[in-house]
Amino acid sequence: MEFTGDASLIIKKSEMNRRKFIQNASLSVLALSLSRAGNTNPLLKENSKKKITVGAHVWVYAASQPGYDVSPILSQIFSDVSYAGFDGVETMEHPLRSAVYTKQIKELIDQYKIKLIGSSYGADMWNKEKRNQIYEDVDLIFTNMSSVGGRTFGVSVGEPAGRKKTEEEFDNQEVLLRRLISLGEKKGIVLNLHNHTAEVENNMYDLRGTLKRIQDIKLGPDLNWLLRAGINPVDFLREFRKQIVFMHLRDQQSDGKWPESMGEGNVNFKEISEVMKEINFEGDAIIELAHENGFVRTRPLKESLKMSRDFMKKTMGI
Numbered sequence: 598m599e600f601t602g603d604a605s606l607i608i609k610k611s612e613m614n615r616r617k618f619i620q621n622a623s624l625s626v627l628a629l630s631l632s633r634a635g636n637t638n639p640l641l642k643e644n645s646k647k648k649i650t651v652g653a654h655v656w657v658y659a660a661s662q663p664g665y666d667v668s669p670i671l672s673q674i675f676s677d678v679s680y681a682g683f684d685g686v687e688t689m690e691h692p693l694r695s696a697v698y699t700k701q702i703k704e705l706i707d708q709y710k711i712k713l714i715g716s717s718y719g720a721d722m723w724n725k726e727k728r729n730q731i732y733e734d735v736d737l738i739f740t741n742m743s744s745v746g747g748r749t750f751g752v753s754v755g756e757p758a759g760r761k762k763t764e765e766e767f768d769n770q771e772v773l774l775r776r777l778i779s780l781g782e783k784k785g786i787v788l789n790l791h792n793h794t795a796e797v798e799n800n801m802y803d804l805r806g807t808l809k810r811i812q813d814i815k816l817g818p819d820l821n822w823l824l825r826a827g828i829n830p831v832d833f834l835r836e837f838r839k840q841i842v843f844m845h846l847r848d849q850q851s852d853g854k855w856p857e858s859m860g861e862g863n864v865n866f867k868e869i870s871e872v873m874k875e876i877n878f879e880g881d882a883i884i885e886l887a888h889e890n891g892f893v894r895t896r897p898l899k900e901s902l903k904m905s906r907d908f909m910k911k912t913m914g915i
Contacts, residue, residue: 715749
């Protein structure tokens with residue numbers, strides 16, 4: 598039997614279909630293998646990375662409020678932060694001591710579709726006489742905060758006036774911090790150590806006093822206060838990379854003063870962003886605007902927040 602031209606074409610097409618089937622089958626086996634191996638494909642890993650939550654701290658509003666209490670202006674804050682394009686708000690602790698203001702926070706979360714990320718908090722944790730008072734206060738705050746989805750708690754540990762802490766005071770501080778960490782774990786809240794300049798001056802004497810006792814405590818550094826204490830924020834991020842779950846960001850001008858918004862100073866946020874990627878930072882990045890005493894604003898706060906958020910997206914990619 599002779600093969601005609603048409604028959605040869607049929608054979609060729611059949612061979613092509615056979616090769617295509619084998620290729621598709623091989624790809625399916627490979628995909629299944631990758632899935633069983635834990636998705637080792639770098640593209641899959643990239644897509645599965647946790648999104649960094651970008652929020653705004655309330656300090657720039659609190660600075661002009663009696664007792665730094667933002668409770669009466671929560672509605673304005675949530676409105677402004679939503680307008681500026683943030684994922685959520687980090688408050689100070691005052692409204693979370695109140696069932697009434699906690700209820701209002703829940704209503705504002707629902708209204709503006711942004712989160713309450715958590716709260717900052719400061720107290721003299723080294724002072725043994727205040728231990729029970731602080732614990733009870735934080736217990737109340739945690740109860741209210743967890744009821745509205747808050748999950749982070751940035752702690753400033755306080756300092757004695759005009760001197761360094763003693764070893765005994767560091768021991769007192771350790772006892773309370775461990776109790777608060779445990780309390781937070783029960784309520785789904787992660788405590789992190791926040792810093793101003795006092796905690797990181799003198800070769801980080803205060804911070805290292807805590808780390809000596811609680812080596813694995815989570816850290817939430819304020820990169821600008823590090824800078825003002827003479828510490829390179831990039832070096833700090835690299836040194837404590839395994840413990841950093843949170844950070845505050847703020848710009849600074851060449852004269853050392855704070856500008857009106859991020860992007861109007863000369864801090865190298867592109868470098869900071871590169872180091873965040875290097876250390877695989879997957880925590881919360883919070884803009885905390887602050888202005889010098891006597892500073893006169895040239896624009897509404899919500900516009901400065903929006904400029905800051907847009908700057909983060911453009912320069913840091915978050």
